Amino acid sequence: MRLRELVPHLYRVPLAQPVVTSFGTMRARWALWVQLRDDAGAEGWGEVWCNFPDSGALHRCRLLQGVYAPLLTGLQGDDAAAISARVQAGVRILRLQSAEHGPLDQCSAGIDTALWDLQARREGVPLHALLRRALGDPPRPGEARVPAYASGINPQGVGATVDRARAEGHAAFKVKVGFGRDGDLRALTEARAAAGSAPLAADANQGWTMDEAVAMLPALQPFELAWLEEPIAADEPVSHWLDLHRQAAMPLALGENVNSLPAFEALLASGAVGVMQPDLAKWGGFTGCLEVVRRCRAHRVRYCPHYLGGGIGLLASAHLLAAAGGDGWLEMDVNPNPLRTDVLGGLLQPVGGRVSLPSGSGLGLTPDLGALRAWAQSLPA
Numbered sequence: 001m002r003l004r005e006l007v008p009h010l011y012r013v014p015l016a017q018p019v020v021t022s023f024g025t026m027r028a029r030w031a032l033w034v035q036l037r038d039d040a041g042a043e044g045w046g047e048v049w050c051n052f053p054d055s056g057a058l059h060r061c062r063l064l065q066g067v068y069a070p071l072l073t074g075l076q077g078d079d080a081a082a083i084s085a086r087v088q089a090g091v092r093i094l095r096l097q098s099a100e101h102g103p104l105d106q107c108s109a110g111i112d113t114a115l116w117d118l119q120a121r122r123e124g125v126p127l128h129a130l131l132r133r134a135l136g137d138p139p140r141p142g143e144a145r146v147p148a149y150a151s152g153i154n155p156q157g158v159g160a161t162v163d164r165a166r167a168e169g170h171a172a173f174k175v176k177v178g179f180g181r182d183g184d185l186r187a188l189t190e191a192r193a194a195a196g197s198a199p200l201a202a203d204a205n206q207g208w209t210m211d212e213a214v215a216m217l218p219a220l221q222p223f224e225l226a227w228l229e230e231p232i233a234a235d236e237p238v239s240h241w242l243d244l245h246r247q248a249a250m251p252l253a254l255g256e257n258v259n260s261l262p263a264f265e266a267l268l269a270s271g272a273v274g275v276m277q278p279d280l281a282k283w284g285g286f287t288g289c290l291e292v293v294r295r296c297r298a299h300r301v302r303y304c305p306h307y308l309g310g311g312i313g314l315l316a317s318a319h320l321l322a323a324a325g326g327d328g329w330l331e332m333d334v335n336p337n338p339l340r341t342d343v344l345g346g347l348l349q350p351v352g353g354r355v356s357l358p359s360g361s362g363l364g365l366t367p368d369l370g371a372l373r374a375w376a377q378s379l380p381a
């Protein structure tokens with residue numbers, strides 16, 4: 001394939017009800033999508049992580065326009081991974097010189113996703129089928145379905161949110177903690193009461209010191225958590241994660257803030273991590289996360305894609321999970337976000353805690369941008 005153009009699409013939805021985490025409050029939802037076109041008229045779509053800071057989406061959009069579009073135009077190769085490697089080589093020195101690892105890695109990840117989508121559409125196969133082939137697995141006949149869980153659940157009104165998510169078809173739930181011991185235990189008590197015997201996980205978003213995390217562990221035990229996510233900072237030494245693991249009754253989870261293969265490998269090899277959660281829009285795209293999936297398999301660690309963003313990245317994450325198989329769940333934000341729901345139309349509606357993937361080629365979706373007109377941002381000059 002030979003690439004003709006890269007078109008960024010930028011959206012912003014102001015929030016009536018902010019999304020709160022232990023490290024900050026999200027007052028608007030952004031989405032930054034990459035549309036690639038090749039010389040034959042085929043296209044591919046990807047999403048660039050841009051949740052924080054609030055100005056980050058604009059910066060990443062400028063990087064797509066100013067750095068990546070000229071680099072991609074005219075680029076050709078046999079497959080997505082090969083072209084993606086050339087894109088990353090093309091920004092390698094800028095990445096070092098500017099130390100803009102995050103924004104550049106996220107733009108590269110969105111482009112990588114779009115390249116795989118483009119390749120799958122050209123071949124006329126669903127993305128999960130192409131990704132399974134890349135993993136060396138045989139084709140799996142029949143409809144692709146993956147288990148999912150309701151995520152992004154704020155402590156305020158947690159019981160009502162769990163009830164709503166269940167009514168929408170979810171059968172597993174994850175609650176945000178890290179707001180203070182009493183409030184956390186209150187929220188978990190309410191969540192467990194609403195969830196009944198359904199799986200319940202908790203996410204501290206790196207909110208505790210090592211001592212605080214150790215102190216919380218006995219209080220968390222009665223909630224029988226499916227996992228405890230990011231109790232401490234993702235860049236704490238692996239020995240700290242191992243210490244915590246040895247004292248924890250529940251599996252530990254992280255991955256959304258791990259951003260190199262050696263770091264993933266060190267955590268997986270340590271035995272400290274029960275659930276690995278790379279975010280394909282934030283680091284690696286399909287190419288990087290396929291390698292993490294291979295290593296999860298080798299270390300027998302559960303792979304659960306992290307995701308909190310718009311509909312393109314969610315659909316891409318579902319395809320990778322469907323390809324990976326195993327006992328992972330798809331993370332599905334249940335906060336209102338038209339950049340997720342409106343673009344997906346009726347796709348990925350949970351039924352009995354599982355979602356079905358579309359059967360069309362690539363992602364199985366061509367976004368209806370007209371439906372999102374109200375949220376479109378004019379591109380920065």
Ligand SMILES: [Mg+2]
Pocket residue numbers: 203205229230256
């Ligand atoms: Mg998380």
